[in-house]
Amino acid sequence: MSTEQLIAPAPSALVKGPWRPPSHRHLHGSDLRWALAFAAPYAAVFVALVVYPFGYALWMARTPSLYADLISDRLYLSTIINTLFFVGLGVNVKMFLALLLSGFFLRPRWWIRALLPVYVLPWALAAAQACISFHWMLIGEQGLVDGLLSALFGIDGPLWFNDPWLGMGSNTIAYLWKWMPFWTLIFLAARMTIPRNIYDAAEVDGATGIRCFVHVTFPLLANLYLICTLLSVLWTLGDFTTVFLVSGGGPAGSTEVLATLGFHYAFDFGRPALGVATVLSALPVLIPIIIVLMRRFHTSGVQV
Amino acid sequence: MSLAVDVAKPMRLARGRHRRRVLTEIGSAALGLILLIWSLLPIYNMLLIALDPEEGEIEFAGNLWTPAPSLDGFVDVITQKARYLEDFWQQFGNSLFIGLLTMVLTVLIGSLASFAVSRMRLSKGSLLTNTALLTYAIPASFLIVPYYRIMHAYGLYDNLWAVIAAQVTFATPFAILILQLYARLISLELDDSARVDGASPVQVYLRIYLPLMVPALVVVAIYALLLAWNDYLYQAVLLSPHNMTVSMTQGQLFADVDAEWNAMMAAAIIYTLPPIALLFAFRRYVAASLTMLSSGA
Numbered sequence: 001m002s003t004e005q006l007i008a009p010a011p012s013a014l015v016k017g018p019w020r021p022p023s024h025r026h027l028h029g030s031d032l033r034w035a036l037a038f039a040a041p042y043a044a045v046f047v048a049l050v051v052y053p054f055g056y057a058l059w060m061a062r063t064p065s066l067y068a069d070l071i072s073d074r075l076y077l078s079t080i081i082n083t084l085f086f087v088g089l090g091v092n093v094k095m096f097l098a099l100l101l102s103g104f105f106l107r108p109r110w111w112i113r114a115l116l117p118v119y120v121l122p123w124a125l126a127a128a129q130a131c132i133s134f135h136w137m138l139i140g141e142q143g144l145v146d147g148l149l150s151a152l153f154g155i156d157g158p159l160w161f162n163d164p165w166l167g168m169g170s171n172t173i174a175y176l177w178k179w180m181p182f183w184t185l186i187f188l189a190a191r192m193t194i195p196r197n198i199y200d201a202a203e204v205d206g207a208t209g210i211r212c213f214v215h216v217t218f219p220l221l222a223n224l225y226l227i228c229t230l231l232s233v234l235w236t237l238g239d240f241t242t243v244f245l246v247s248g249g250g251p252a253g254s255t256e257v258l259a260t261l262g263f264h265y266a267f268d269f270g271r272p273a274l275g276v277a278t279v280l281s282a283l284p285v286l287i288p289i290i291i292v293l294m295r296r297f298h299t300s301g302v303q304v
Numbered sequence: 305m306s307l308a309v310d311v312a313k314p315m316r317l318a319r320g321r322h323r324r325r326v327l328t329e330i331g332s333a334a335l336g337l338i339l340l341i342w343s344l345l346p347i348y349n350m351l352l353i354a355l356d357p358e359e360g361e362i363e364f365a366g367n368l369w370t371p372a373p374s375l376d377g378f379v380d381v382i383t384q385k386a387r388y389l390e391d392f393w394q395q396f397g398n399s400l401f402i403g404l405l406t407m408v409l410t411v412l413i414g415s416l417a418s419f420a421v422s423r424m425r426l427s428k429g430s431l432l433t434n435t436a437l438l439t440y441a442i443p444a445s446f447l448i449v450p451y452y453r454i455m456h457a458y459g460l461y462d463n464l465w466a467v468i469a470a471q472v473t474f475a476t477p478f479a480i481l482i483l484q485l486y487a488r489l490i491s492l493e494l495d496d497s498a499r500v501d502g503a504s505p506v507q508v509y510l511r512i513y514l515p516l517m518v519p520a521l522v523v524v525a526i527y528a529l530l531l532a533w534n535d536y537l538y539q540a541v542l543l544s545p546h547n548m549t550v551s552m553t554q555g556q557l558f559a560d561v562d563a564e565w566n567a568m569m570a571a572a573i574i575y576t577l578p579p580i581a582l583l584f585a586f587r588r589y590v591a592a593s594l595t596m597l598s599s600g601a
Contacts, residue, residue: 038424045472057449125580126533136565145345177346189597231441245554289441
C-alpha cells in the first residue's frame with residue numbers, strides 16, 4: 001500500500017489454537033438475500049476497483065517487447081539492485097531492531113514508558129511531510145545533519161543525494177525512522193500476551209537474558225515475525241513516497257526503485273505501458289510471498 | 305578455610321550481579337537517549353524551518369535553535385499569504401473531505417460485509433475474507449497507472465471521488481480482517497435470540513452488531529482516515545492543481561525549490577497535528593487492537 005498500515009494484519013500467532021468458524025447453517029430465503037445484499041457493496045468494490053484495474057494492468061503490459069525494452073534499459077538494472085537493497089536491508093533491519101526494541105520498551109521504568117509515545121511519533125506523522133523533512137535535513141551542507149556534523153565534530157558532511165549509495169542509504173534511514181515504531185508496537189503487544197509463568201519456568205531452569213530471548217521469546221514470536229516480515233516486504237516493494245520524496249530518484253535516476261521508476265516512465269516519459277511493465281516485473285516475487293502469507297494466515301496457530 | 309570460601313562466594317556473586325545491573329541501567333539510558341534524538345531530529349528540523357523568519361530558508365546556520373524564531377510561516381499559512389498556499393483552507397477542506405468520506409464508506413462497506421460473513425454465516429464467506437487478504441497484499445502504488453486510465457475513462461479525473469474510491473478500496477480489506485477478528489469475541493447466541501424474537505437482519509445489524517463492535521469500528525475509522533490522510537501518490541496523480549490537497553502542495557519540492565519553505569513546513573506541521581491528536585485520543589482502542597492482531601484474538 002502507498003502507506004504502510006496503521007495496524008498490521010491479523011497474524012494469529014500466539015497462545016490460542018486456530019479458530020474454527022461456527023458451524024454453517026444454510027441460509028434461506030430472505031436471510032440469504034439480506035446476507036448477499038450486505039456483502040454486495042464490498043464485492044462491487046473488489047470487482048470494480050481491484051480485479052478490473054489489475055486485469056487492466058496485465059492487459060497494458062501484455063506486449064513482450066516491453067520487457068525487452070526494460071532489460072535493455074540501463075536504469076532498469078540499477079533499479080532492481082536498488083529495490084533489492086531497499087527492501088532487503090530496510091525490512092530486515094527494521095524487523096530485527098523492532099523485535100529487540102520491543103524488549104527494551106517492556107522494561108518497567110517510568111522514563112521508558114514516557115519515551116514510547118515520542119518514539120511512536122514518526123509513525124503518526126504523515127509520510128509525505130516526514131519524508132520532505134528528511135530531504136531538507138540531508139540536502140548537503142545547508143542541511144541539519146551536515147550542519148550538526150561540522151558544528152559538533154568539525155567534519156564536512158557528504159552530499160547525500162549526489163552519490164547513489166548514500167542516496168539509497170538516506171532513503172533506507174528515512175524508511176526505518178518512519179516504519180520501525182509501528183512494528184515495534186506490534187511486537188510489544190505480542191510480547192505482552194506471552195504468559196509470565198513461561199519466563200518464571202525458564203528462570204527456574206537457569207535461563208536468563210539472551211538465552212531467555214533465544215529459547216523462549218523468539219520461538220513464540222517466530223511465526224508472527226515471519227508473517228510481519230513477508231507482509232512488510234510486499235508493502236515496502238510498493239513504497240513510493242519515501243524514495244520519491246527523500247532522494248527523488250536522483251542523481252540521474254540512480255536511486256530509483258521499481259515503484260518510482262514505473263511512475264516516472266508512466267507520467268514523465270509518457271510511456272504508461274512501460275511503467276506498468278516495470279512494476280509488474282515484481283510479480284514473480286510478489287506471488288509466492290502472497291501464497292505463503294495466505295497459507296500462514298489460515299494454518300497459523302500457537303506454538304506453545 | 306572452607307568457611308571463608310563459603311562466605312566469599314555469594315558475596316562475589318552478589319557484587320557481579322550488582323555490577324551487571326548498573327551496566328544494564330547505563331546501557332538502557334544510553335539507548336533511550338539515542339532513540340530520543342533519532343525520533344525527534346527530523347521533527348525538530350521541521351520546526352526549525354517553519355520557525356525561521358526568512359522565507360525559503362532551509363539552511364542550518366550552526367545554531368541549535370533559530371536565533372529569532374518567528375511565527376511568520378504559520379501566520380502566512382493561516383492567512384493564506386504564502387505562494388502555493390493561497391487556498392490553504394480549501395486544500396485542507398479537500399483533504400478533510402477525502403479523509404472523512406473514506407472513513408464513513410470504509411466503516412459502512414466493511415461492517416456490512418463482515419456482518420454478512422461472520423454473523424449471518426454466509427456460506428463461502430471465507431472467499432470474501434480471502435479476497436480481502438489478497439487486496440491487502442497488493443502494493444497500492446502498483447495500480448496507479450490503471451487507476452489513472454480508468455478514472456479518465458469514467459470522467460472522474462480531477463474529482464475528489466476518484467481518490468475516495470481508491471482509498472476505500474485499499475482500506476476495506478483491513479476493516480474486514482479486524483472486524484472479523486473482533487466479532488469472534490461476541491457471542492452468536494445474542495443474534496440468534498434476537499432473531500427468535502422476530503428481529504430482522506437489518507435490526508440485528510443496527511441494534512446488536514454495531515453497538516457491540518464500537519471499539520473495532522473506531523479503530524477501522526481511524527485507520528481509514530489516516531490512510532487517506534497519508535496518501536500522496538493517488539492525490540498527486542488523480543487530481544489537478546485546481547483541486548489541490550495539502551499533501552499535494554508538498555510536491556512543490558520538485559517544481560520550485562525556492563518556495564516559501566517556512567510556510568510550507570508550517571503547513572506540514574498543521575497538517576500532521578490532527579492524526580497525532582486522533583491517535584492520542586483513542587490510544588486505548590489502538591493499543592487493544594494491536595494486542596488483538598498480534599495474538600490473533
